[in-house]
Amino acid sequence: MDLDDTPDQAAWRTEVRQWLARHQSDAPPARGDFEDPAYVEVRRSWQRSLTEAGLVGVTWPEEHGGRGRGPVDQVIINQEMARAGVPGHLDVIGIGLMGPCIIAHGSDEQRARYLAPMLHGDEVWCQLFSEPAAGSDLAGVQTRAVEQADGSWRLTGQKVWTTSAQFAAFGMCLARTDPDAVKHQGLTMFIVPMDAPGITVRGLRQISGEAEFNEVFLDDVTVTDDMVVGGVRGGWKAALTVLMFERMMIGAGAETIGFRPDRVATALAAAGADDPRVCHRLGELTAELLAVRYGGFRSLTALSRGQIPGPEAGLAKITTVNALIAAADLVCDTLGPGALTDEEWGYMTSFLPGLKSAGGTEQILRTTIGERVLGLPAEPRVDKGVPFRELRTRQIAEVAA
Amino acid sequence: MNFALSDEQEFLREAARDALGRVATLAAARDALEDPAAILDLWPVAVKAGWPGLLISEPAGGAGLGTFDALLVAERLGAVLARVPFIGLMPATALLDRAAHPCLEAVATGERRPVFVPARPPVSGAESWTVEDGHGRSAPAPRVIRSGAHPRLDGQAAYVIDAPDADLLVVAATDATGSPVAAVVDAMQVQPVAAYDASRSVGHVTFDNVPAELLDVDSAELTDAWYLVQALIAAEAVGTVEAALGVSVSYAKDRYAFGRAIGSYQAVKHEIVEVLRRLENARALQFYAGWARDSRPAEFPLAASAARSVAGNALDFAARAMINVHGGIGATWEHDAPLVFRRAQLTRRLAGGHADATYRVGQAVLHNPRLVTAA
Numbered sequence: 031m032d033l034d035d036t037p038d039q040a041a042w043r044t045e046v047r048q049w050l051a052r053h054q055s056d057a058p059p060a061r062g063d064f065e066d067p068a069y070v071e072v073r074r075s076w077q078r079s080l081t082e083a084g085l086v087g088v089t090w091p092e093e094h095g096g097r098g099r100g101p102v103d104q105v106i107i108n109q110e111m112a113r114a115g116v117p118g119h120l121d122v123i124g125i126g127l128m129g130p131c132i133i134a135h136g137s138d139e140q141r142a143r144y145l146a147p148m149l150h151g152d153e154v155w156c157q158l159f160s161e162p163a164a165g166s167d168l169a170g171v172q173t174r175a176v177e178q179a180d181g182s183w184r185l186t187g188q189k190v191w192t193t194s195a196q197f198a199a200f201g202m203c204l205a206r207t208d209p210d211a212v213k214h215q216g217l218t219m220f221i222v223p224m225d226a227p228g229i230t231v232r233g234l235r236q237i238s239g240e241a242e243f244n245e246v247f248l249d250d251v252t253v254t255d256d257m258v259v260g261g262v263r264g265g266w267k268a269a270l271t272v273l274m275f276e277r278m279m280i281g282a283g284a285e286t287i288g289f290r291p292d293r294v295a296t297a298l299a300a301a302g303a304d305d306p307r308v309c310h311r312l313g314e315l316t317a318e319l320l321a322v323r324y325g326g327f328r329s330l331t332a333l334s335r336g337q338i339p340g341p342e343a344g345l346a347k348i349t350t351v352n353a354l355i356a357a358a359d360l361v362c363d364t365l366g367p368g369a370l371t372d373e374e375w376g377y378m379t380s381f382l383p384g385l386k387s388a389g390g391t392e393q394i395l396r397t398t399i400g401e402r403v404l405g406l407p408a409e410p411r412v413d414k415g416v417p418f419r420e421l422r423t424r425q426i427a428e429v430a431a
Numbered sequence: 432m433n434f435a436l437s438d439e440q441e442f443l444r445e446a447a448r449d450a451l452g453r454v455a456t457l458a459a460a461r462d463a464l465e466d467p468a469a470i471l472d473l474w475p476v477a478v479k480a481g482w483p484g485l486l487i488s489e490p491a492g493g494a495g496l497g498t499f500d501a502l503l504v505a506e507r508l509g510a511v512l513a514r515v516p517f518i519g520l521m522p523a524t525a526l527l528d529r530a531a532h533p534c535l536e537a538v539a540t541g542e543r544r545p546v547f548v549p550a551r552p553p554v555s556g557a558e559s560w561t562v563e564d565g566h567g568r569s570a571p572a573p574r575v576i577r578s579g580a581h582p583r584l585d586g587q588a589a590y591v592i593d594a595p596d597a598d599l600l601v602v603a604a605t606d607a608t609g610s611p612v613a614a615v616v617d618a619m620q621v622q623p624v625a626a627y628d629a630s631r632s633v634g635h636v637t638f639d640n641v642p643a644e645l646l647d648v649d650s651a652e653l654t655d656a657w658y659l660v661q662a663l664i665a666a667e668a669v670g671t672v673e674a675a676l677g678v679s680v681s682y683a684k685d686r687y688a689f690g691r692a693i694g695s696y697q698a699v700k701h702e703i704v705e706v707l708r709r710l711e712n713a714r715a716l717q718f719y720a721g722w723a724r725d726s727r728p729a730e731f732p733l734a735a736s737a738a739r740s741v742a743g744n745a746l747d748f749a750a751r752a753m754i755n756v757h758g759g760i761g762a763t764w765e766h767d768a769p770l771v772f773r774r775a776q777l778t779r780r781l782a783g784g785h786a787d788a789t790y791r792v793g794q795a796v797l798h799n800p801r802l803v804t805a806a
């Protein structure tokens with residue numbers, strides 16, 4: 031029971047801190063407009079610098095361009111970046127989710143081809159999972175992949191809420207290869223070049239007015255058979271790996287999703303707000319965020335000992351998002367309606383409601399945790415064991431009735 | 432970095448679980464609501480387990496363990512609503528140990544039972560050290576009078592946890608200038624309060640110009656003792672919430688309605704998961720507080736207040752959820768749910784109340800926003 035750095039961790043922290051001190055002045059602003067190609071470019075070159083310094087993908091094995099370090103060393107980087115007030119790597123989805131997925135399920139050729147450019151920010155990735163009719167029920171995706179005579183695949187369908195698709199080089203796409211199989215079994219994961227003929231990306235404006243995510247249309251997009259990740263019909267297993275890393279990422283605390291609770295307190299203090307009601311609300315949300323931080327250290331300890339994070343990581347996500355929503359409300363209540371159009375507080379207010387859905391909605395997380403962690407009885411499932419094609423027919427009939 | 436229990440800590444926790452498992456504490460808590468004679472004397476259990484000497488240093492006859500360990504024991508006591516004067520005892524022994532008081536050996540062997548009478552430290556310069564007046568308001572802490580040859584103590588404090596079980600009180604008092612001092616008294620009047628929660632011993636104490644011995648501890652140490660009380664209450668609540676969760680989960684699996692186990696309905700499932708979420712948060716802060724007091728004393732006030740706030744809210748929620756999940760039976764004396772509920776209701780209003788802890792967290796970050804930033 032000790033939260034202090036080991037000598038090795040302390041040395042690592044010093045290394046990170048010294049590098050940041052030397053290069054901090056080159057860092058781009060932590061917030062910017064991702065629709066502006068110039069901002070994307072500076073973030074991309076910042077990622078390249080970080081990678082060259084060995085500060086990206088540190089937990090990846092060395093043979094794949096990482097440093098083979100433990101999860102605590104990654105946390106040390108996050109802490110030092112937050113301390114220095116600089117942004118991390120641009121390709122959060124690639125480094126956090128898709129790299130680990132390729133390492134776990136990809137072929138040697140895929141690892142050799144994709145990981146290095148991903149690390150350097152030369153090729154950014156996006157997650158082509160959700161569809162208009164498949165979000166929580168992700169295994170219900172309808173994008174079809176049909177095998178051609180030459181062994182290549184032809185993909186047709188629509189994806190939605192795809193973060194970073196506007197500047198991504200590749201997408202990890204979950205598609206249906208066998209509609210006659212039970213739904214989880216007929217899925218395959220594909221790497222799709224975002225500049226392939228037949229792909230259309232259209233920005234979707236969010237509450238904030240910005241378009242950080244997109245809808246992506248796939249219209250007879252051809253990919254070669256070496257783009258299959260984890261084998262034909264192995265798509266669900268690969269998707270589960272991604273979802274596990276996604277939960278960990280969002281639950282890792284306020285800073286890792288770009289919000290700074292200390293700035294909330296600073297803004298309130300600057301406004302001279304220290305009446306008991308403000309203190310109480312600030313105390314409540316701060317205590318919850320502290321709990322996530324120290325709870326995170328507990329799971330990190332488990333992770334360092336080789337345990338695989340379970341669905342309970344979703345609890346940290348629920349706590350973090352709700353505490354941040356309370357923080358945004360408190361700031362705006364205190365500063366008045368003008369805060370809603372303030373760059374920082376307006377964005378925070380507008381962005382967070384969507385984050386309740388991203389990475390698993392609160393209801394879905396609670397159900398999964400109730401069943402898998404507490405062992406509560408599962409809900410009856412009408413879709414169990416039914417071939418996907420039949421499910422669709424049934425659904426269409428039910429909605430029509 | 433390592434945020435897990437050591438083998439010794441696991442052992443301490445298991446030993447506490449075993450020792451308490453041999454006593455029917457819940458039945459006693461229920462019976463005592465009607466018949467005070469049903470209260471079990473758990474002091475022999477505590478002494479046999481070595482709890483009185485837990486925070487007393489080894490040369491003085493204690494075990495010389497840390498705050499983290501004390502919180503683990505508090506957690507186990509909370510799990511079975513055991514009436515052991517632990518929350519009063521630990522800060523008292525910590526202060527006596529700081530002052531190297533001669534009674535320590537007798538305390539470690541269980542001969543003497545010192546209990547701490549906390550006073551709430553001021554949050555701002557405008558406030559003073561206060562205790563509860565018994566009517567929901569705060570009153571000045573007892574005062575030490577140094578006019579004669581020997582110091583004397585005068586004043587009172589209401590709803591003092593564990594006071595009826597004490598034969599020695601370590602009182603957070605103030606001197607003529609309002610500065611905090613620790614006074615040891617054995618000639619006191621303690622009026623036990625027939626409390627809403629019979630598993631908790633509470634009393635009003637009165638000092639009528641009685642002889643007192645001043646301890647050589649400073650203001651920081653008395654402040655620390657207040658926060659230790661907060662952390663102990665939090666840890667105890669963690670144990671209670673964990674137990675309440677276990678009972679709710681198993682009922683939700685076994686009870687059927689409309690042809691299904693009730694735990695398969697989302698409304699029930701999600702309420703139970705909310706208990707788990709609050710429990711996990713409370714436990715993380717219990718660990719933080721336990722670690723901080725010994726390794727980062729400057730953070731201990733924040734850690735202990737956050738722990739009390741989150742654990743207090745968790746206990747409120749868990750107690751109500753337990754009643755909800757059980758339906759009618761959950762609202763009767765047949766069941767343990769009302770015992771948990773009574774524990775939650777009384778405790779949230781003791782030692783400043785958990786709302787005060789929440790307020791303190793807010794005050795702390797307003798004045799030092801960096802407290803919430805990582806590293």
Ligand SMILES: Cc1cc2nc3c(=O)[nH]c(=O)nc-3n(C[C@H](O)[C@H](O)[C@H](O)COP(=O)(O)OP(=O)(O)OC[C@H]3O[C@@H](n4cnc5c(N)ncnc54)[C@H](O)[C@@H]3O)c2cc1C
Pocket residue numbers: 156157158159160161162163164165166167190191192193194243384385387388389390391392393394397697
């Ligand atoms: C900011 C943001 C970024 C995102 N980025 C990406 C991305 O990059 N790539 C990607 O693939 N996806 C992305 N998503 C999509 C996200 O994963 C989905 O929004 C999420 O999985 C929910 O799916 P849905 O939107 O279809 O809602 P639905 O699944 O239709 O849910 C609607 C409502 O029904 C509830 N519900 C559904 N099923 C149940 C059930 N069994 N029990 C109880 N309630 C239920 C849900 O909780 C929700 O309240 C992003 C979303 C957001 C908001």
